[in-house]
Amino acid sequence: MSAAPALRALIFDVDGTLAETERDGHRVAFNRAFAALGLPWQWDDATYGALLRVAGGYERLLSFLAGQSDAPPIAAEREALARAIHQRKNAEFSALVAQGGIASRPGVRRLIDACAGQGVLLAVATTTGRANLDALFPHLFGADWSQRFAALVCAEDAPRKKPDPQVYRIALARLGIAAPAAIAIEDSPAGLAAARAAGIACLITRSVYFADADFSGAAAVVDDLDAAPNWLCASPRVDLDALRALHALHA
Numbered sequence: 113m114s115a116a117p118a119l120r121a122l123i124f125d126v127d128g129t130l131a132e133t134e135r136d137g138h139r140v141a142f143n144r145a146f147a148a149l150g151l152p153w154q155w156d157d158a159t160y161g162a163l164l165r166v167a168g169g170y171e172r173l174l175s176f177l178a179g180q181s182d183a184p185p186i187a188a189e190r191e192a193l194a195r196a197i198h199q200r201k202n203a204e205f206s207a208l209v210a211q212g213g214i215a216s217r218p219g220v221r222r223l224i225d226a227c228a229g230q231g232v233l234l235a236v237a238t239t240t241g242r243a244n245l246d247a248l249f250p251h252l253f254g255a256d257w258s259q260r261f262a263a264l265v266c267a268e269d270a271p272r273k274k275p276d277p278q279v280y281r282i283a284l285a286r287l288g289i290a291a292p293a294a295i296a297i298e299d300s301p302a303g304l305a306a307a308r309a310a311g312i313a314c315l316i317t318r319s320v321y322f323a324d325a326d327f328s329g330a331a332a333v334v335d336d337l338d339a340a341p342n343w344l345c346a347s348p349r350v351d352l353d354a355l356r357a358l359h360a361l362h363a
């Protein structure tokens with residue numbers, strides 16, 4: 113029997129995983145965009161939680177507009193409206209981030225800092241656009257954030273949104289590693305499905321909108337990265353030793 117490959121990379125989802133950007137950022141920004149454009153809609157927490165089943169902000173808007181009797185009846189008009197709302201939403205998201213309204217989730221900064229010293233590559237695999245990363249990451253990881261990540265794969269690179277594995281396959285290609293050498297860290301069922309379909313073991317850190325979701329197929333599920341690992345390891349939190357132990361069990 114051959115030994116399990118070493119853990120070479122952590123591939124992070126962004127929204128809900130690194131920060132509660134859906135609750136504190138995108139939902140608020142969508143509502144500000146609706147108001148700024150004189151549109152009659154506002155999404156409360158429960159509505160947004162249900163809409164999150166559709167990955168991608170633009171796609172989420174289109175799916176919402178298709179079910180609204182007060183939205184344009186012609187598909188091309190709904191698409192134009194969704195593009196306008198989405199563009200404004202992203203501007204509002206950047207403004208929210210600039211105001212300091214979004215912090216990283218527990219343990220994220222610690223784990224990302226640890227990778228640099230231990231030769232574990234870092235990558236991002238997200239359905240959000242690159243502009244949202246450029247706005248958010250300096251606040252989460254400092255001005256030199258881009259030097260920390262060996263690969264950033266966003267909506268512009270991977271148009272087929274999660275649960276499609278495209279975003280993870282591109283991340284692996286850019287990292288130059290095979291799927292068994294990585295662990296994905298995700299918060300959503302669609303993200304888990306995308307990582308698994310790419311052949312990558314996946315750790316779930318539960319976020320507010322997916323607190324009760326079914327994560328069958330995950331290597332493990334924790335409340336956040338500062339929680340005690342619920343698999344066999346000596347670490348008190350999810351650190352690189354804990355992830356190596358999880359990886360050895362699932363690679």
Ligand code: XBP
Pocket residue numbers: 125126127128129134138166167168169170198237238239240241244267274300302303
């Ligand atoms: C994130 C998304 C994104 C964000 C908003 O999913 O679905 O659409 O909600 O970003 P994941 P955009 O965390 O699984 O990558 O509006 O830029 O799409």
Ligand code: MG
Pocket residue numbers: 125126127128129298299300303
């Ligand atoms: Mg997510």
